[in-house]
Amino acid sequence: MLNESLSKALNDQLNFELYSAHVYLAIAAYCSGESLDGFANFFMVQAEEEKFHAMKIYKYLNDRGKRVTMSGMETPNNEYSSVLEAYEHAFEHEQEVTRRIYHLSDLAMNDREHATIQFLKWFIDEQVEEESMFDSIINKLKRIDKDSNAFFMMDAEFAQRTFTPPAL
Numbered sequence: 001m002l003n004e005s006l007s008k009a010l011n012d013q014l015n016f017e018l019y020s021a022h023v024y025l026a027i028a029a030y031c032s033g034e035s036l037d038g039f040a041n042f043f044m045v046q047a048e049e050e051k052f053h054a055m056k057i058y059k060y061l062n063d064r065g066k067r068v069t070m071s072g073m074e075t076p077n078n079e080y081s082s083v084l085e086a087y088e089h090a091f092e093h094e095q096e097v098t099r100r101i102y103h104l105s106d107l108a109m110n111d112r113e114h115a116t117i118q119f120l121k122w123f124i125d126e127q128v129e130e131e132s133m134f135d136s137i138i139n140k141l142k143r144i145d146k147d148s149n150a151f152f153m154m155d156a157e158f159a160q161r162t163f164t165p166p167a168l
């Protein structure tokens, strides 16, 4: 049986995943406003991934007989001075997500809640991927610097990114 404090912490994370989707849609909108449709697509796909993360926790809480509740959210940052700045913000955001997932995992370990420890492993692996992806894109953007050809090639490459949801 999931205790109330762990269940509430998971519910908070579900809401934080939706906030992440909100953060990334705001970045997508900034990119669209700059006519960078490929980068906009990258962040729209990222927002889809975040919604999928939220639904994964939603299903888990339901499966464990817990009632999910939705909370309000902060206004995300809508203004950026460059695509690089937007990716840096996204990277910091993912690091915050990782801290939260680790905290959840600590709570589950303290409760010896093995099913939840197991459930959170997927998110721990996912965070390694997310952080590494943002880190490497930031490095590329820094190397590209003022080479506009390379920058627009990256925009074209990101126009191809798609999201295929795995089974929940």
Ligand SMILES: [Fe+2]
Pocket: 017, 020, 049, 050, 053, 097
């Ligand atoms: Fe996420």
